[in-house]
Amino acid sequence: MAQEASSSTSSKTISLKTGDGEIFEIEASAAKQMKTVQRLIDDLGDDITIPLHNVFSKELPKIIEYYKKDITGEITKDFEAEFVKDLNDDEVKVLFLAANYLDANKLFEFLSQNIADRLESKSVEYVRKYFGVENDFTPEEESKLREERAWSFRGIKEDE
Amino acid sequence: MADETSWISHYDDDTRKETQDIDSLSEPGEEVDKDGTVISLDIMTDDLLDRILAYLPVESIFRASSVSKRWFSIVTSESFSWNPSNSPPQKPWYFMFTSSDEPTGCAYDPNLRKWYCIELPFIGTSNWIISSSYGLVCFMDSSRVLYMCNPITKRCKKLQEPYGLRFSDYGALAMSVDKESHSYILAIVKSKQVPENFSQWDISIHVYKSEEETWATPLTEVLIGWRGGEESVICNGVLYFLVYFTGGVPSESRHALVAYNVSGRASQASLRRSFISVPCSLTCGRLMNMKEKLVMVGGIGKHDRPDIIKGIGIWVLHDRKWEEIVRMPHKYFQGFGEFDEVFASSGKDDLIYIQSYGSPALLTFDMKVKQWKWSQKCPVTKRFPLQLFSGFCFEPRLKIAP
Numbered sequence: 001m002a003q004e005a006s007s008s009t010s011s012k013t014i015s016l017k018t019g020d021g022e023i024f025e026i027e028a029s030a031a032k033q034m035k036t037v038q039r040l041i042d043d044l045g046d047d048i049t050i051p052l053h054n055v056f057s058k059e060l061p062k063i064i065e066y067y068k069k070d071i072t073g074e075i076t077k078d079f080e081a082e083f084v085k086d087l088n089d090d091e092v093k094v095l096f097l098a099a100n101y102l103d104a105n106k107l108f109e110f111l112s113q114n115i116a117d118r119l120e121s122k123s124v125e126y127v128r129k130y131f132g133v134e135n136d137f138t139p140e141e142e143s144k145l146r147e148e149r150a151w152s153f154r155g156i157k158e159d160e
Numbered sequence: 161m162a163d164e165t166s167w168i169s170h171y172d173d174d175t176r177k178e179t180q181d182i183d184s185l186s187e188p189g190e191e192v193d194k195d196g197t198v199i200s201l202d203i204m205t206d207d208l209l210d211r212i213l214a215y216l217p218v219e220s221i222f223r224a225s226s227v228s229k230r231w232f233s234i235v236t237s238e239s240f241s242w243n244p245s246n247s248p249p250q251k252p253w254y255f256m257f258t259s260s261d262e263p264t265g266c267a268y269d270p271n272l273r274k275w276y277c278i279e280l281p282f283i284g285t286s287n288w289i290i291s292s293s294y295g296l297v298c299f300m301d302s303s304r305v306l307y308m309c310n311p312i313t314k315r316c317k318k319l320q321e322p323y324g325l326r327f328s329d330y331g332a333l334a335m336s337v338d339k340e341s342h343s344y345i346l347a348i349v350k351s352k353q354v355p356e357n358f359s360q361w362d363i364s365i366h367v368y369k370s371e372e373e374t375w376a377t378p379l380t381e382v383l384i385g386w387r388g389g390e391e392s393v394i395c396n397g398v399l400y401f402l403v404y405f406t407g408g409v410p411s412e413s414r415h416a417l418v419a420y421n422v423s424g425r426a427s428q429a430s431l432r433r434s435f436i437s438v439p440c441s442l443t444c445g446r447l448m449n450m451k452e453k454l455v456m457v458g459g460i461g462k463h464d465r466p467d468i469i470k471g472i473g474i475w476v477l478h479d480r481k482w483e484e485i486v487r488m489p490h491k492y493f494q495g496f497g498e499f500d501e502v503f504a505s506s507g508k509d510d511l512i513y514i515q516s517y518g519s520p521a522l523l524t525f526d527m528k529v530k531q532w533k534w535s536q537k538c539p540v541t542k543r544f545p546l547q548l549f550s551g552f553c554f555e556p557r558l559k560i561a562p
Contacts, residue, residue, distance in 0.1 A: 096212075108211075112214070112215055113215045115212050116213070116214075116215030116220075117215070119212075119216070121220070124223060124226055127227055128227055128228070131209070133227060133228045133230070135227070135228055136230075137226070137228070137229065146226060148314060149222050149223055149225075151219075151278050151279075152220070152276070154276075
């Protein structure tokens with residue numbers, strides 16, 4: 001019989017299983033911050049390993065690291081800067097989508113801001129590639145749009 | 161716990177495809193589209209894109225609207241909420257005319273501390289009377305031609321002028337946009353000297369409603385010894401304008417403020433009876449709407465030499481009384497040059513811009529944190545000694561059209 005997570009002195013942990021079959025432990029209080037996980041716990045009980053089909057072993061530890069810091073109230077601007085420092089744009093995107101799937105609001109908002117910061121002065125072509133979006137404007141339409149937006153096209157970083 | 165659906169991973173770019181709108185998640189991990197196929201949730205839906213775009217500054221969002229047709233419609237859609245509540249609100253921009261005979265100027269973004277060279281499509285000279293509200297800017301030139309425009313998208317519309325406006329000596333312009341409906345009110349205060357009687361002025365107030373596309377003239381009055389000028393603003397449904405003493409009758413002060421209710425139908429007592437005195441001898445008085453409170457910026461004139469100022473002050477009007485908010489500290493005041501230098505000021509929300517006519521130096525005052533700050537240096541330099549600079553404050557909004 002699954003127990004309700006009440007105020008216990010020993011920290012209760014939840015087991016999470018990624019889409020590629022790995023299992024990670026997370027504290028119940030941290031799991032509460034991920035609404036998707038919490039819903040699954042409500043449905044399945046907290047003694048069962050919770051399956052997360054859309055999150056993989058590459059991302060989940062990083063997400064767990066974030067929420068470990070969150071429950072102790074230690075998330076600072078410095079921590080967040082450090083957290084994303086070594087991630088490239090694609091890795092951040094994967095984390096962002098995972099945070100969305102997990103309905104982990106705080107991380108999601110932070111990563112939304114971080115992606116926006118990374119894209120702020122990137123070219124339109126880079127942004128298209130990044131989101132996998134096709135340019136469906138005709139050359140005439142595109143050149144008209146660019147002309148209207150001329151002042152916003154100066155000062156763009158060169159694509160790497 | 162048995163899981164009957166199969167999951168398709170779309171992490172790989174090659175398999176990514178355009179999506180239809182997906183409803184909000186009800187069942188974790190599973191969505192079914194119109195065809196009944198199960199789709200994975202790790203693709204960038206409109207909703208997710210929306211959230212990222214909301215954190216971008218104006219420059220990037222404007223550029224982003226040229227990424228694809230879908231992005232264009234997201235950025236310009238009514239439901240796109242730019243600037244989510246947990247990031248600080250965008251401060252308004254300042255447009256500075258950099259030439260008196262060409263339609264060019266630079267717009268300052270105080271959020272990024274960056275200048276952009278923006279061209280206003282129709283402008284012939286910089287000699288306009290300007291009013292702005294919620295992303296729209298209205299221009300009135302000396303022949304009383306009126307344009308309504310969005311300086312960011314450059315959409316522009318010529319407006320019909322009220323009858324008889326050309327025959328006025330002074331005209332002041334004010335506007336107010338309704339944030340919900342995007343409809344607006346324009347008010348023009350016209351002052352014309354009565355021929356043969358130089359101390360008498362014919363004052364008329366003309367009001368335009370964009371929804372009806374018509375002008376009305378709810379008030380005309382003759383003032384003796386006082387006239388309107390070019391300074392007016394609408395705050396909270398009330399039209400405020402500065403009036404100037406022209407002599408012919410005794411008066412202690414040379415300036416006063418008039419309040420006129422443009423929103424209600426209640427008929428008002430005469431303008432002369434609704435004069436509100438100004439806090440001191442004033443030069444370069446400018447009125448602005450700061451979160452629906454009337455704020456005035458002006459030079460504090462010396463008692464014996466009112467054309468020489470001993471400081472620049474900022475006041476807010478509470479009902480009919482002024483409260484002094486701050487005086488410009490001496491070090492900034494000196495940055496403007498001579499004490500009798502003409503300056504202009506303009507502001508919105510919590511930010512006031514003060515600019516000296518003689519240079520492109522731009523000073524800001526943040527009402528919320530009570531902080532003075534010079535803007536990033538304007539890329540334009542003074543080309544000849546008598547060159548004048550002026551400008552106006554506006555909110556950069558992509559979605560509103562004239």
